[in-house]
Amino acid sequence: MTGGKIISDDGDMTNLLPKEILQYIISSLSVDEAARTSILSKRWNPLWRHAERLDFDGTRMVKPVSMHRYPRSARKYGELVSTVLKNHLSGLTMCRFRYLYKSLNAKELTALVKLLMERNKKLISLTLECIDARQYFHYVMLDFQPGIFLNLCSLELNSYLMRRATASAFEGCKKLTTLKMKKMIMEEGVVNDVLEKCSNLERFSLVESTGFKKLKICNPSLKFLELRWLVVNEIDVFVENLQDLVLDSLLCPPKGLKIYIVDLRTFHSGCNPMAQKIQAKYFGQSVMKSQDILENSSGLFESQTINIFRNLLTMSIDLDLNNIREALALSFVLRSCIYLESLDITIPVERDSDSSDDGALPFPKSMFWERRTMHNCVNQKLKFVTIRGFTGKEQEVKFVEHLISRATMIKKITIICNSSLVEEATKLLSLRRQSIYLSIILKIKEMNELTEVEEVVKDRLSRLKHNSKFFQVMQMIHANL
Template identity: 25%
Template sequence: MSSVSENIDDRLSVLPDEILSHILSLMPTKFAVRTSILSKRWRYTWTLVTNLDFDDTQGPPYNANIFKKFVNRVFKFCKTSHVKSFRLHISYNQYMCLRSSVSNWIDKAIGLTVRELDICGIQHELPLSLFTCNTLTNFRLDLSDCDYQYREFPSQIYLPCLKTLDIVGYCGPFIHADKFIRGCPVLESLSLEVSSNDEQDCVIKIPTLKWLKLVYSSATNVYNNKIVLRVPKLEYLFVGGILCSFFVMEDVSSLVGASIACWSSIIDYMPADLLNKVRGVQTLAIEDFPFASPLPVFPNLKKVELNGVWQFGQITQFLESCPELETFCIDFVGWRGVKPEELGQVKFDRKSIPACLLTKLTAIKFSKCDGDTWDMEFLDYMLGNAHVLKTVTVYAQENLLIEEHPFYAQVLKIPRASPHCEIHFRRWILPPPQEPEYEDPYEAYAF
């Protein structure tokens, strides 16, 4: 047994430093440093890592001085001259104890020609060197747990290589965030999650932008402001939260996909207006969206995914608006547990069949199926009316797929309008619960 262990140890030990460095760079820095106690060979191998990942928000609280000492010593002993990514997440309770060091750590990472920054929980100003970093390609700033979310960014911002910008929990006028954006001349992906809106219209003019995500986490005031999109290369648009702005799309000729996940809107016809603006897309996902009628026609739509509470009549109305639809995905439609009078129309209207079911729809994916009355009604309608359907994939709980359960046989007995339709069953597997850490993660290291 010992010889086997020695052989395994030898095999790891003879790997080149570049490979070991790459392996250690894939894990949080606290775990990479722990390998220093394995043997002499491993004592300083971690110092070659190209990713630095510090997070004091996971696990039980501990002494902030231990965390500060750990980060300082990592920077002291780290031998790499180039850092690919630097991740620093500070908990709200620990920040004041670490305030004097945080800016210095970020500045050191920038000095190591960092390319990716992920900063969370920083209560006060960021170092000025961050806003003129000429190596940064990805930047994520999470302010959601901060007391002081409003940021007026520096007057001089120039990030010539930044392609991805993600700002979460920003509480302030769009105009200041727009100043940040203007300093990123090659930006391709922009994600903004804001907790308020303002009176002024926001003009997003980014010639290089391909992916845009805008989320309103709250809307304290009603201003009827506009978001003007001048993004000729935009391919994907995501709008979520509380819809509180009208969209003016002056140039979105390249848009092929959109996702809308709005909890509510401050004006009733905002949802219909937004759907009308994206009617030319080829793929569309809708989640928790306040249904608006009448719907526009989506002449190019090939794939759609619906999530949330949809009445049966609304589903058929939506399908009627998608004459070219080929793939239809239902991901946990919230009709379960709803009383018939609350659901609206209990059964599908079979008098008129949407055109896409007769000539275009070839694939259906039904996720998180419970096998209740509403689920069976949905499957019965789709299988009985989709004339060119090829595959139906049902993701159901494991207990529904055992041989003794009638669900499996009931679905297979449903009459199918398409003679070429195949039904596939897949297990819907719940994600495993995460176990909390109960140890102090910064005690076991050897420098």
């Protein structure tokens, strides 16, 4: 005993830990790190063979720098993965293949996944990611045997090409509850076929994917749906029991978006500034705004048969409070969804406020947020509000003033602005508060943070501009939509 602690004969206290804890430590490491632990002691040597999770990250294996320069070195990725899987004593529950496109071809990937699934019947989570497929426009065509994902509960596919025949890999996937597809190129109807086969799917994400012009989501078991960075003509979401919906940076005609949900609880709508710049530059269209979704999915227009927001609890949107049309769409939703408790509004950057409709109001614009009968949830249920990108303009100030003076149950209002607007935001702190529970928090976002974001966007745009081969093909695909 030394210093009150019991130490093993070799002086390594980790050897006193239970085997289960050591296996948990091993499982949290990448494959190369797990392999290195075998030199620590005789007890550590066999532990990696019992790891429940293996992460085959090609950026950290086989001298990753040389993999970019020498394709022959990159080919060792498949050999190492195969060797590790064959020497592992099965029992894997999670596995990830993350590799450079030169590391594996379609045939080798198929063989490795087949080996993995045959040796590990308890595997529940699988991630397949080709890191630089889009950069070189080298997409591996997925070609798996029918029902290979039968036992999985979670699956992520990143940067692959899928045809309708590939959907057979999802046959009988009754255990699959989470599916994420990112940067995929898929034939028309692939998504529909996959969703039909995954009868118990609860979470589905489709991000930066293309090759299809119509998207139909009608899986009745879905609880969470995420659609980001898509360029389509039509989106039809018919999921009655969906609870969480995320729509971000969609290039779709507003009338092409049809949503039927009766019990939506959480809604997020936004536009990534980078996506807006890229899509406007290369596709010549603007990204769908939150205003479009609010108008078309709230019953504001007679063509919409159901207000999807009526049972909403949490809303997060990009919306210009200074634009009268956008403010009208928000006010209609606030009037109709009386259960809303949390509201998060991001004021878009570089969007001109349109005052052309001001004359249509039967009262001065400055009185817009002062009407008592228009905002039921604000007065009765709303508890948390966040305003991001506060600019201090009249309608933003009026909206916050309304919350402070009218909302009886509100607990916290958070205002985020840059340092030049501190004085305008500080004035709101002295207003008389209707709610005795209310606290107002002012957060300052320094300008250097905004500059950093702008530089990242410029860098991505610059690299994408030089990647002409990719965008030539993308433009050809969407020209036929």
